[in-house]
Amino acid sequence: MTKNYGHTPYKHRRYGKRNGSSGPPQKGRIRLVLFLILVSFFFSRVIIPSFRGEVEPPKRADQTPVKDDARPDTTEPSDTVPTQEVALDTSATLPPSFSLTHDDLPQLLKSASQDFTGTPDTLVWQDRSMIVHYSMKPRLNRLGKSFMESYRPRFGAVVLFQPKTGRILSLSSYENPDNPESMSEFSTPVYTNASIPAASIAKIVTATAAVEILGHTEQHVLRYHGDKYTLEEDQLQQHLSAGIDISLRRAFAESINPVFGTMGIFELGANNLYTYAQNFGFNTKIPFMLPVDTSVFHYPQTNLEIAQAASGFSYTNTISPIHGALMAGAIANQGIMLTPTIVDSVIDLETEKQVYARSDSYWRRAFKAKNYPPLNEMMKDVSRYGTATSAFTFVRDSPRFRDFHYGGKTGTLTMAGYGLVDWFVGYLLDEDDVEQNVACAVVMIKPPRWQGRSSYIGAELMRRHVMNLQEQVQHEQKDTAHE
Structure with missing residues (x-):
């Protein structure tokens, strides 16, 4: 005969039998799921956007959102000096139609050596690096x-x-x-x-x-x-x-x-x-x-x-x-x-695109x-x-x-x-x-x-x-x- 010491034996406790139950009852599981959903929502709408600069715009006193159609795609400038890589990414991209003309070459060649060897030079034109291929x-x-x-x-x-x-x-x-x-x-x-x-x-x-x-x-x-x-x-x-x-x-x-x-x-x-x-x-x-x-x-x-x-x-x-x-x-x-002519072609160093090609000229x-x-x-x-x-x-x-x-x-x-x-x-x-x-x-x-x-x-x-x-x-x- 089993003695009763004032509590339910282990196999009859509310958490169920050791060999029959897989976790808390249904009510406990629902509370846990709701809690996880709340945490996920908080991170997705508040914490993460704040790191990305995507916080919702402020509201006026009448709670109407401030409309800012002119807001650029980039973040507002700050006192932090951007690295060279960032500067090239944002401002150095050539327009699709960009090209050098024969009349631009004298300016480009100002920094070239007077003693030409015929090997390609890397010269600067309007703050851009250009690879110049010579005919020599x-x-x-x-x-x-x-x-x-x-x-x-x-x-x-x-x-x-x-x-x-x-x-x-x-x-x-x-x-x-x-x-x-x-x-x-x-x-x-x-x-x-x-x-x-x-x-x-x-x-x-x-x-x-x-x-x-x-x-x-x-x-x-x-x-x-x-x-x-x-x-x-x-x-x-x-x-x-x-x-x-x-x-x-x-x-x-x-x-x-x-x-x-x-x-x-x-x-x-x-x-x-x-x-x-x-x-x-x-x-x-x-x-x-x-x-x-x-x-x-x-x-x-x-x-x-x-x-x-x-x-x-x-x-x-x-x-x-x-x-x-x-x-x-x-x-x-x-x-x-x-x-x-002494220049056959010019290649933009950043885009690797040809921006000048020589042609016969009368x-x-x-x-x-x-x-x-x-x-x-x-x-x-x-x-x-x-x-x-x-x-x-x-x-x-x-x-x-x-x-x-x-x-x-x-x-x-x-x-x-x-x-x-x-x-x-x-x-x-x-x-x-x-x-x-x-x-x-x-x-x-x-x-x-x-x-x-x-x-x-x-x-x-x-x-x-x-x-x-x-x-x-x-x-x-x-x-x-x-x-």
Whole structure:
């Protein structure tokens, strides 16, 4: 018999039997659920919104909520300085239509180095970081600089570009670091300096005017007497009873001053010379992405000045290396001069979107396309038997250039206060392949004697560039064949 000690045995307590009940009775469970619902509501409507800045707007005395249609999506500004990441997220996003134009590039390139290598730069434009991809070829830039460092002139510059696109492939300026004479007022970079006498590069202007205005062919015969490279009064006669007869192409190839001086005075005149100099871009701002000095061609007033301007025996008619390359490119491109460019594309660093892409841009026409053949022959003769014969030895002897058009013009003149100026402008082109078209300008001021000429540097840079392109094509063709 079980004893009763005044309380219900464990198995008969109100919480039920140990083996039959799973928790409190139904009434207790309902209270617990209601309590949990109340806590959940409190957290969802009060605690959490207060952390998110989503507290309900205050009410007026009449308990009508204050309507704030102008409230921005972001929180109110505070005294806390935001991190850089937050600032970029809220204010640096470009509009969908944002883009840079050609006219914006000079401002962008202000912070760029003047000594271009061709590798991409990260520059700042309107407080934004931009990745600038250049058209320059690092290999060509290194090669041009190595030539200058080997020959060590007082100053020098190299410009290579594609005359049919305007893309500059190499742009370098040289100043001899070990020569005390280099510490002068001569402005650098040299490739934009237009205080350098044009010398016989001006004969390109005269020859073009003679072909286009006078109708002279490259075989037209002229006469001169005396030294080829002087310009004396007795040489500047309209009718010479005695002298040496020579074709226009030969006179151009050998750069014979009295022939061009006489033709300037008695056949072309000051106005035609001045007009064609302007056709080639003298006295005109070059639309380049970097500041370039304006090349100068003065209007000649006397017969002697006309002869000097026509032959290039002038110290006041000056040109920049960039302009010299454009002049050679005008011959190569049958009279058309395109706007020179050094930037292929610009990428916004934050959005990784392209905001600028280069395109060909027409600048001016120097002469009519139908007059290209005689001018090309004259330029070619300079490299075949003229003043740049030795510089083009490897081009002439290579079968790979048999169908190419090539040539140029040399020029030498002493620059007051600086020494001898040695010029070369020229081109090497395949008419069927835009990529294998290149024009150049090379200048050395006071180069060491017998240690290289600008014509050799120019010819070698163009030759090696085209050979490299051809080898790349051959490799690609072999890879395709193996696949």
